[in-house]
Amino acid sequence: MFKTGCMLTQSEENYLKAIYSLSEQNAEMISTNLLADKMATKASSVTDMIKKLSEKSLITYLKYQGCELTPFGRETALQIIRKHRLWEVFLVEKLNFGWEEVHEIAEQLEHIQSSKLTDKLDEFLKFPKIDPHGDPIPDKNGVFQKQIIAQPLASIQISEKATITGVEDGSSEFFQFLKRYEIGLGTEIKVLEKFSFDQSILILVGDKEINLSALVSQKIYVCQA
Amino acid sequence: MFKTGCMLTQSEENYLKAIYSLSEQNAEMISTNLLADKMATKASSVTDMIKKLSEKSLITYLKYQGCELTPFGRETALQIIRKHRLWEVFLVEKLNFGWEEVHEIAEQLEHIQSSKLTDKLDEFLKFPKIDPHGDPIPDKNGVFQKQIIAQPLASIQISEKATITGVEDGSSEFFQFLKRYEIGLGTEIKVLEKFSFDQSILILVGDKEINLSALVSQKIYVCQA
DNA sequence: TTCAATATTTAGCCTTGTCTAAAAATAGTT
């Protein structure tokens, strides 16, 4: 359908993004099972794809050891992430989507092939530096500000105040949950109590007390100004 | 990846558009070869796809006779065309692309699955009625104004004047050709001469005389105000 | 060090969409 020799399929691009994302947390090589889990697929399928990406010099692969992005692969992944986040900004800023709705659509838009389109979109949006979820947007050279010094909400001490600067990019359900409790970027919170038996946390948002599970409090990032 | 049971692949959507487009010119059923030609593929591949679309009640199919869109298929095709043309407007109006560059990109964007996105885009663009090439844009119910009464440039008599109201949606090369000669929507022209030996036509654009081949003069539509 | 549990790869099959080559149906011409 399109010409250029080094064009990637949507599937290849999605794997690349997943490997990049896992590399952020894991220092070492990415294992087949970890990737299979992330991609919600089977280890055998991952092995096949890993070989393909390695063939294209996007990752290095050592049998039974795992894989790792090459500089070229990293650059490629960052360009996909750039597109994803720019489209998210477009959807929220220009089309008035809620921040909880845009991830799914951006998952499709990130695969549109036209670097001219990406650059013009970037310009149209006035070169935004972060997306609606607080994640940094790489520029056309793949350069981006490292995440603002943020820590998981879970790590805040009792009676401390903090401002939400980001949330982990995830399911629409998660964002709907946050919206339900009127939690968003810039929301100020105060930690009231922490329950050790289940690691849940009680916070104050406006004048409402909300109990958040350990899972949720790990996915919300805050900054203590 | 997406839920709804009746989701179409990009390939299926492209066939549907091609069948719709051919139905505009051909009164009868669309033959396998005609469609193969349009899709730049082989007749055997078309037969396979035709069966699939027929299975999904998007077309009616009679062996050896050809195929035809069902009302449901027509509606589906119009929604894809709607998306294609809305994105073309977006690219030209908002991102300042040239009208000759947008078709290729819109070929990709038209497959993004989200009717909410389409409707919000439509609203953002102020519900445009025609795309950058003069083609009408169906609304969310598939309703659109029939093409402005236009005739091919080839049919204009010598010494008559006319205004360009549309061009056939085609290759980027074609649009670049038109741009090269400063021919666009709204351009006023005058027919100076018509050469019967090759059906070419000599027109006046501004103060320049331009000879257009029969092929080109069939693809440009004009209106005599 | 040995052996079982776990992780990874291989082998073989499926679906989608494409192709070529061969078979069958239709159309056109005498």
Added chain:
DNA sequence: AACTATTTTTAGACAAGGCTAAATATTGAA
């Protein structure tokens, strides 16, 4: 009516991307 020429369909193959089941490598606990 008969016989070509053309169109269309079928049959068989292939590549991409997925799956299951089986084989193999690695790990780590006794």
